[in-house]
Amino acid sequence: MKKIILLILMFMFGIGFAQKVKKEEKVKDKYESRQPQDMSVPPPPTVAFPAQYPGGNKAFIENIRKNINKDALKSLDKVMSTKIIVKVNPEGNVLNVSTYGGNEVFKTEVKKAAEKATDKIKWEAGKNNRGEKVTDIVNIPFKYSNT
Structure with missing residues (x-):
């Protein structure tokens, strides 16, 4: 059993x-x-050499610091930061400037200053790994202290 x-x-x-x-x-x-992949669509171009402001991106940041309206920022926090996003075409012309993150007033003032700093200025266009000029999007962090 x-x-x-x-x-x-x-x-x-x-x-x-x-x-x-x-x-x-x-x-x-x-x-x-x-989502099947369409093999007839080429992958996005990789930018081996990113676009740069004449004199380098540090010069771009310095121009923004000169152009920023300090009076509009006096009532805000002591230290603020945002990210500046600049789209540059293959000819070196700025297509779009935008800011991301941080206080709205601060972002607006930084955007105005960045647009002033890029007005009628040709950037060095971004290049892919074959050396061809391509449209590039440049992300630049920006910090500002209100002291």
């Missing part, structure tokens, strides 16, 4: 633990299966 019960229990455990386990699906696989 004990042998029969033991045999039945082993048989039940064998069936219970013999189930196939579903393979864990990765997030990457999940989204790639939903």
Whole structure:
């Protein structure tokens, strides 16, 4: 009797633990299966040499510091920061200036100062790894202390 019960229990455990386990699906696989890639669309160009302000991006930051309206920032925090995003075309002309992060008043003032600093100034265009000039987006962090 004990042998029969033991045999039945082993048989039940064998069936219970013999189930196939579903393979864990990765997030990457999940989204790639939903969105097939179109191979006729080339990948975005990689910029090996990013666009630069004449005299370097430090000179750009210094021009912003000169052009910023300090009176509008007096009532704000002592130390503020934002990110300046500049889009430069292959000819070196600035297409767009925007700011990201931080206080709204501060972002607006920095954007105005950056637009003044880039007005009628040709940047050195970004180049890909073949040396061809390409449109580039430059991210420059900007910190300002109100002291």
